[in-house]
Amino acid sequence: MIKQEMILRNTMRQLGFESEEILPKGGFGAVLARAGVGKTAFLVQLALSGLLNEKKVLHISLNDPVDKVNIWYNELFRLLAAGDERVNKAAFLVSLLPNRFIMTFRVDGFSAPKLEERLNDLSEQGIFSPSIMIIDGLNFEDSRISDIKELKKLAEKRGMQAWFTVQTHRHEEMRTDIFPLSFAPFAGLFEIILELRHEHADVHIKVLRGSGSVGESALLDPTTMLIKDKF
Amino acid sequence: MSTIIEKVRNIGISAHIDSGKTTLTERILFYTKRIHAIHDVKGKDGVGATMDSMELEKERGITIASAATFCQWQDYEINIIDTPGHVDFTIEVERSLRVLDGAVLVLCSVGGVQSQSITVDMQMKRYNVPCIAFINKCDRSGANPDRVVSQLRSKLGHNAVAMQIPIGLEADFQGVVDLLSMKAFYFDGANGEFIRIEEIPPELLEAARKKREELIDAASLFSDELTEAILEEAEIPEEMIAKAVRKGALTRKMTPVFMGSAYKNKAVQPLLDAVLHYLPSPDEVENTALDLNNDEAPVILASDPTKPIVALAFKLEEGHYGQLTYIRVYQGILEKGATIVNTRTGKKTKVGRVVRMHADQMEDMESVSAGVIGALFGIECSSGDTFVAPGLNLTMTSMFVPKPVISLAIVPKDNKSQINMSKALNRFTKEDPTFHAHVDDETLETIIEGMGELHLEIYVERMKREYNAEVETSKPRVAYRETITQRGEFNYTHKKQTGGSGQYGRVAGYLEPITEGDEDFIFDNQIKGGLIPTNFIPACEKGFLQSTAKGPKMEFPVTGVRVVINDGAYHAVDSSEMAFQAAARGAFREGYARAKAVIQEPIMKVVVESPTEFQGAVMGLLNQRRGMIVGAQDEGVMTVIEAQVPLSEMFGFSTVLRSATQGKAQFTMEFSIYRQVPQSVAEKLAEDYAQKKKSEA
Numbered sequence: 016m017i018k019q020e021m022i023l024r025n026t027m028r029q030l031g032f033e034s035e036e037i038l039p040k041g042g043f044g045a046v047l048a049r050a051g052v053g054k055t056a057f058l059v060q061l062a063l064s065g066l067l068n069e070k071k072v073l074h075i076s077l078n079d080p081v082d083k084v085n086i087w088y089n090e091l092f093r094l095l096a097a098g099d100e101r102v103n104k105a106a107f108l109v110s111l112l113p114n115r116f117i118m119t120f121r122v123d124g125f126s127a128p129k130l131e132e133r134l135n136d137l138s139e140q141g142i143f144s145p146s147i148m149i150i151d152g153l154n155f156e157d158s159r160i161s162d163i164k165e166l167k168k169l170a171e172k173r174g175m176q177a178w179f180t181v182q183t184h185r186h187e188e189m190r191t192d193i194f195p196l197s198f199a200p201f202a203g204l205f206e207i208i209l210e211l212r213h214e215h216a217d218v219h220i221k222v223l224r225g226s227g228s229v230g231e232s233a234l235l236d237p238t239t240m241l242i243k244d245k246f
Numbered sequence: 247m248s249t250i251i252e253k254v255r256n257i258g259i260s261a262h263i264d265s266g267k268t269t270l271t272e273r274i275l276f277y278t279k280r281i282h283a284i285h286d287v288k289g290k291d292g293v294g295a296t297m298d299s300m301e302l303e304k305e306r307g308i309t310i311a312s313a314a315t316f317c318q319w320q321d322y323e324i325n326i327i328d329t330p331g332h333v334d335f336t337i338e339v340e341r342s343l344r345v346l347d348g349a350v351l352v353l354c355s356v357g358g359v360q361s362q363s364i365t366v367d368m369q370m371k372r373y374n375v376p377c378i379a380f381i382n383k384c385d386r387s388g389a390n391p392d393r394v395v396s397q398l399r400s401k402l403g404h405n406a407v408a409m410q411i412p413i414g415l416e417a418d419f420q421g422v423v424d425l426l427s428m429k430a431f432y433f434d435g436a437n438g439e440f441i442r443i444e445e446i447p448p449e450l451l452e453a454a455r456k457k458r459e460e461l462i463d464a465a466s467l468f469s470d471e472l473t474e475a476i477l478e479e480a481e482i483p484e485e486m487i488a489k490a491v492r493k494g495a496l497t498r499k500m501t502p503v504f505m506g507s508a509y510k511n512k513a514v515q516p517l518l519d520a521v522l523h524y525l526p527s528p529d530e531v532e533n534t535a536l537d538l539n540n541d542e543a544p545v546i547l548a549s550d551p552t553k554p555i556v557a558l559a560f561k562l563e564e565g566h567y568g569q570l571t572y573i574r575v576y577q578g579i580l581e582k583g584a585t586i587v588n589t590r591t592g593k594k595t596k597v598g599r600v601v602r603m604h605a606d607q608m609e610d611m612e613s614v615s616a617g618v619i620g621a622l623f624g625i626e627c628s629s630g631d632t633f634v635a636p637g638l639n640l641t642m643t644s645m646f647v648p649k650p651v652i653s654l655a656i657v658p659k660d661n662k663s664q665i666n667m668s669k670a671l672n673r674f675t676k677e678d679p680t681f682h683a684h685v686d687d688e689t690l691e692t693i694i695e696g697m698g699e700l701h702l703e704i705y706v707e708r709m710k711r712e713y714n715a716e717v718e719t720s721k722p723r724v725a726y727r728e729t730i731t732q733r734g735e736f737n738y739t740h741k742k743q744t745g746g747s748g749q750y751g752r753v754a755g756y757l758e759p760i761t762e763g764d765e766d767f768i769f770d771n772q773i774k775g776g777l778i779p780t781n782f783i784p785a786c787e788k789g790f791l792q793s794t795a796k797g798p799k800m801e802f803p804v805t806g807v808r809v810v811i812n813d814g815a816y817h818a819v820d821s822s823e824m825a826f827q828a829a830a831r832g833a834f835r836e837g838y839a840r841a842k843a844v845i846q847e848p849i850m851k852v853v854v855e856s857p858t859e860f861q862g863a864v865m866g867l868l869n870q871r872r873g874m875i876v877g878a879q880d881e882g883v884m885t886v887i888e889a890q891v892p893l894s895e896m897f898g899f900s901t902v903l904r905s906a907t908q909g910k911a912q913f914t915m916e917f918s919i920y921r922q923v924p925q926s927v928a929e930k931l932a933e934d935y936a937q938k939k940k941s942e943a
Contacts, residue, residue: 074877080401081877081888104761109921117877124880133878136862142869 438511528617734841789830
């Protein structure tokens with residue numbers, strides 16, 4: 016029961032998408048925002064949503080250690096499940112975690128071949144084979160188009176949906192057709208592009224690219240970093 | 247002997263196993279002239295480092311029990327506690343941190359911030375212990391102090407700021423540049439005892455200037471005076487920076503970082519200076535006790551020798567002349583011949599011999615004043631007991647003590663061993679609150695319990711070496727538990743009429759799982775209108791609590807149960823406490839049968855540090871052991887893999903890990919959580935239980 020309610024509460028439906036399956040297999044999604052607006056929190060919610068739908072999620076962090084990423088999950092899960100006293104939440108979260116794997120790399124040590132090697136290690140031994148991949152902290156300014164294309168090939172080969180955080184800067188303007196200079200060369204590889212923007216007391220989530228939902232927006236509560244309920 | 251409190255430092259040296267703490271302590275003792283020769287931990291000369299006073303520690307090259315020792319540097323008194331690095335002995339680290347005012351966090355310049363450093367750091371945070379960091383082993387191949395400083399920031403969240411830069415690294419490591427005085431320090435002589443101060447080598451000047459600026463920037467947050475001096479672009483005196491760094495360090499908002507190589511006798515003396523400059527004196531730390539006469543209200547203790555004594559016994563050791571009790575005096579002065587009271591037992595004791603310890607040698611003293619660590623002879627007490635002046639009823643805050651997760655049955659080989667084993671167990675259980683011993687009522691075996699396989703192994707060996715008690719051990723047993731998963735109602739009447747006065751009591755209500763918090767047992771009395779008279783309620787609670795000691799399912803302790811009683815009945819003549827206790831026991835069995843009981847097992851947080859090329863193999867090993875891999879952290883040549891693995895699957899893991907990784911990987915393990923066992927394991931346990939019952943019948 017708690018599972019159903021959490022799925023309903025935390026979905027991409029809030030953004031006008033028809034279902035959770037907004038990315039095709041091998042598809043790329045990007046969440047663009049300035050530092051500190053809530054990119055990681057947003058992607059962890061997407062990951063939790065995937066876990067609730069019994070998907071296997073690989074979370075790659077290029078900035079934070081495993082423990083810190085873990086805290087993000089615990090904290091956001093606690094907030095999402097807040098108020099529901101019927102079940103043992105700790106036990107419920109524990110039941111989801113075997114489907115999540117956290118990998119951290121130093122930024123300079125991350126590459127598609129290295130990731131593929133790690134994934135092969137895991138899948139060959141039957142330990143883990145993800146269907147959703149979150150890549151948090153990749154620096155697009157220092158990346159080459161060929162690097163991202165390699166990642167795309169890997170995602171397609173393994174049938175994974177991949178979500179990226181993209182950091183933007185104060186001076187960079189964003190529109191549905193114009194992306195920040197650092198991200199623009201890569202934009203063609205992404206099926207969905209979302210933007211998080213701090214406006215007054217709220218964080219707005221705006222769809223910049225994505226089938227049929229462009230221009231739709233939702234809100235992120237800046238105190239909890241949860242997507243605000245429309246219902 | 248009088249002590250000037252401002253010139254006392256009580257420090258701990260904490261770190262990951264093998265990062266060189268014991269070697270560093272040994273060098274400190276040499277430079278402070280407490281010892282006259284240097285021995286190595288795994289020394290070729292067969293002597294072993296001075297701080298590793300136990301024979302076993304010398305042999306294994308690890309530090310098990312914290313040895314408290316005293317030394318003097320300049321005109322300051324430093325009390326050092328050398329702490330163990332292995333997680334199995336974490337209680338020792340916790341206890342040390344409880345009595346310390348500051349700590350030196352030792353890190354390996356190659357390994358950096360390792361898993362155990364993270365655990366130790368969490369403990370330091372818990373007790374709010376200010377610390378400075380020492381990056382050791384700068385002479386090792388692969389040394390990279392800069393990386394360790396950035397790991398201190400990223401992994402531990404410290405505002406780490408380098409106070410020195412190295413002159414050369416790896417085999418070429420020669421000394422350090424002090425960023426305050428902007429001078430180069432070299433350490434000459436066979437043991438690095440002669441400090442040569444020179445100008446900074448030209449090739450390092452630019453780097454030193456840059457790092458000094460970073461240091462001043464960071465320190466300016468703690469001093470308006472310094473900020474003003476920066477803005478005015480004035481010459482900044484060394485003392486002004488040092489004062490600001492000290493302020494930051496004492497509030498744990500800044501961690502000054504030093505570097506060197508204890509093994510090569512380089513840059514240990516500047517670290518000693520830093521202990522004096524950047525760690526607090528006892529009167530700069532606020533310590534509180536609980537007033538037992540005033541509903542445990544906290545009382546702030548003053549490091550004032552004129553006030554009544556309050557002291558904590560934080561460690562016991564069996565010395566050559568009887569029990570040695572390490573104490574930290576928080577208030578007043580502890581003099582030879584004074585009368586003190588053990589708050590826990592209320593027993594009065596006269597202080598006999600007062601000493602100051604230096605590993606396994608000692609120095610007699612007349613008194614120990616507030617803020618100082620000393621040791622007493624002939625005091626009967628347990629570790630963690632508080633001693634106060636007669637008339638006071640204070641206790642130091644209780645220490646966090648984890649519950650044991652593993653047990654072993656031990657059988658003495660002969661009669662002599664039996665007697666010695668009892669003596670040893672009596673001592674060990676007093677010394678170490680995480681080590682338990684009891685006799686099983688049914689099998690009459692002696693069971694020892696502790697925090698890990700190595701923890702128990704060490705005690706079995708100590709029994710043999712120190713007490714000449716030869717024992718045989720069973721296979722380690724995991725501390726399984728039972729718990730319930732749903733509400734189970736009960737309505738039980740205990741009725742007996744067998745001549746004489748009868749027994750009558752009825753108890754009704756329900757059991758339910760505790761879903762929030764980590765309490766083991768909650769008793770909730772919702773009886774209204776005197777259906778069960780108030781004087782029988784404690785008997786009901788006792789009956790339920792007794793039932794949790796041995797669960798009806800497989801006789802494991804029952805935890806996480808909330809018992810609610812809301813109905814009942816009594817008889818004016820036949821009801822008694824005994825009858826209600828029996829009724830509660832029956833009610834528990836009835837409710838339990840309906841509450842879908844399950845078995846839980848301890849899950850350990852296992853962290854393996856392995857060369858990257860073996861990470862696939864390590865993950866495979868963990869996976870075979872029912873491990874859930876939480877994540878893998880890529881650290882360049884090394885990978886850190888974190889997993890949650892049932893304790894029952896971890897026996898013998900170190901051997902398997904060694905052979906799978908050519909001995910290049912190491913792991914640490916600590917208790918994480920209790921979790922329900924999978925069906926297959928539950929079936930196996932049920933089978934074993936049935937077998938055991940059958941053989942007993």
